[in-house]
Amino acid sequence: MIESVVQARNLVKSFDDLHVLRGVDLDLFRGENLVVLGKSGSGKSVLIKIMVGLLTQDEGSVKVLGQEVKDLNSKQLNELRLKIGFSFQASALYDSMTVRENLEFPLVRNVKNLSKQEKDKMVEEVLDSVGLLQTINQMPSELSGGQRKRIGIARTLILQPEIMLYDEPTAGLDPITCMDINNLINQVNEKYKTTSIIITHDLTCAKVTGDRVAVLLDGTFGASGKFEEVFENAEDGRIKSFYDYNFIKQ
């Protein structure tokens, strides 16, 4: 039986009068890429932020690698976070640091007794794996949107996480760069043997990267399964319109 690395049950989250998640159930199995689709504001990012403890749910339970996230103290939460890589929508690179310093930041704080050579080697290796070794001494402001996304992914990979959470990895990028990012997600999955959740509203990204897709509609998962199962025979008008809109756009 395949192990479930993330398990959410009856997850509820509201912001004042805005009910974002209304009883979400989710299982993420080891080694798979799960794509969570949904319109803007449907609560996709909220879902993964709850998984890393950036937000706390109002009701329900989220277990990551067998641990109930909301019950962890700050030390335990930090230990869990080391096993999770979070790639932010706007990359969230530290503006005042070079690419090298951005990548070293999680490393020097979480891996003890690293020599300078070992540190340099790890940084160069992970930068090479996203194809941006030449940017090592550049500032984030000198990079393009696609490069920033790649560096953001590299920064999360440096601690070799078991789970990768991608928040809108292709948002705001041109179609060619989107494809590069999609391929990078697949390469990361293969090379680092990660289990991933990819939050997106881009169907191409979902099709290329997802082993399984789940569509978030009105605070719950309206459909889930393989891409073709969910979209090609969709009966729910909301899922159909989502597919049609993306199709027309392409």
Added chain:
Amino acid sequence: MSGESTKKDKVISKRIDRFFMGLESAYLFVKRFFKEVWFPPYEFKEVIRQCYQIGYNSLPLISLTGFIVGVVFTNQSRPSLAEFGATSWLPALISIAVIRAMGPLVTALIAAGKVGSSIGAEIGSMKVTEQIDAMEVSATNPFKFLVVSRVLASTFMIPILVLYTDFVALLGAFVNVHANEMTSLSTFFVQVFDALSFLDITSSLVKSVIFGFTIGIVGCYKGYNSTKGTEGVGKAANSAVVMAMFLIFIEELLSLQVTNFFRQL
């Protein structure tokens, strides 16, 4: 009519709620600082980087302002003393004014504008671009890295800047006094130090430490609690300056009372 007054009551009650919630959140922020400052990991590198940013980068502005304050204050004070034929008291008058009040106050107000706004804007923009969240998910304590380091740096650097401003302002005063009264440098500084007591210097330094802490913590608090969007960053920077200046004046007033109490002992 009663509907209108109920609406007004609600608005007033909401404002009062917001005021007290703001006070509580500021209290918790300061409390968290004092809790986190003692425990490892210590971000020494970041503290030193911030000391450089706050101290060294403020030097040109502080030098110019301090010098001008010394020259202008001497010039403005001379006619009043000249009426009594007491221009020889200028060095003593200036030293007391500069060391007791003007040096710390001018430095703190300039630092509130320069340092406070930059801390507020930097942390605010990190907040809205999810850089603080990124630190948190990489198992780093952003409060310690961003807030504790900046507050420590400003608490440590502002007193040093105050000493420097005092010196530059006295130098400006000397230039003016020398040009008009032909007083020598050694006579000027002998008169300056004769007029000062131990309490003047210590109270000035203690006050500067409090000013430094205020500038740092207000800048960090406003930045850390900035709302989403670029507008929020601007607001954070602006309110960091306004709030820090307001608190500095209140602290100046309170420190005056405390110092006077000790002076009378």
